[in-house]
């Protein structure tokens with residue numbers, strides 16, 4: 001299903017015959033609508049511009065009077081990329097002054113050859129979306145207590161897990177901003193740097209010159225850090241160094257690509273981290289997902305249908321839920337902003353003992369289930385019942 005954003009002026013920019021006007025129009029639209037990414041996709045007779053807002057792609061339209069190459073070349077020149085090279089993927093970066101607020105927005109550029117020409121993806125960096133606080137990001141009051149216990153540990157590793165676009169980086173920055181004070185040396189190693197924060201010493205991984213996560217970690221531990229934020233644990237070498245840093249008294253935050261909490265332990269052990277080390281160093285794990293919030297400007301009551309009752313585990317009866325009708329505020333989508341769904345586990349003695357004893361994964365899974373209260377599914381049910389999100393979002397993010 002294709003959803004078009006209700007933005008009458010958007011098509012105007014795509015009608016222009018000036019490539020820079022087309023590009024600027026798209027960049028302005030993306031910043032104005034709070035997009036995270038812009039996609040320029042070549043199609044047989046031109047190029048389609050799409051933007052990702054709150055996790056979903058929306059079509060802006062197709063270029064009409066300019067050639068895709070003219071816009072792509074403009075981007076590549078701005079991002080200091082090789083404009084002649086069209087057969088190999090390239091990466092770059094440029095900055096754009098958003099005229100409406102005089103705000104400088106960084107864009108990470110990635111080009112890749114496709115059958116119809118070069119596709120371009122622009123990721124918006126240092127967006128002004130660091131407004132989340134510990135209280136409004138979506139934790140339940142009980143979870144917030146556990147999160148505080150975990151992040152105020154003097155040392156150890158805290159891992160955030162979840163699929164792409166599940167709010168992991170936002171959560172990492174929220175924790176660092178919460179802990180930040182001038183007596184602490186906070187160093188980050190990221191790819192890319194999503195938000196620039198002057199108080200932190202931020203490093204950007206650059207694999208093309210061999211400046212990898214592993215090399216970066218080796219350099220960081222010699223820089224006398226108190227808190228380390230590692231964008232992602234990708235390989236055994238980095239994992240090992242990360243755990244060593246934690247065992248020598250540093251507090252380390254990182255993310256890991258698994259779908260659930262037991263999966264992290266299993267993967268770490270597969271990566272060669274001894275059970276005793278995992279058990280000693282891992283302080284807590286947070287699993288994160290994001291659902292879109294119903295737009296409060298156009299929310300209306302709707303009766304729950306049978307499939308909603310099944311999804312929410314409700315007995316037969318009449319229930320009222322909410323949905324966004326679509327208005328100017330939400331550009332016709334019915335949603336505005338997102339909220340987190342979390343599972344939080346503090347690695348207490350019982351869990352540490354279990355990890356040490358190399359019990360089969362099933363028993364660790366069972367134990368973790370008893371420690372996660374409430375489970376992510378229940379949290380999603382609660383948010384639908386409270387009118388914060390819809391059954392459709394529940395389905396999209398959590399599944400049946």
Ligand SMILES: [Zn+2]
Pocket residue numbers: 295296297298299324325326327328329330331332334335
């Ligand atoms: Zn609305």
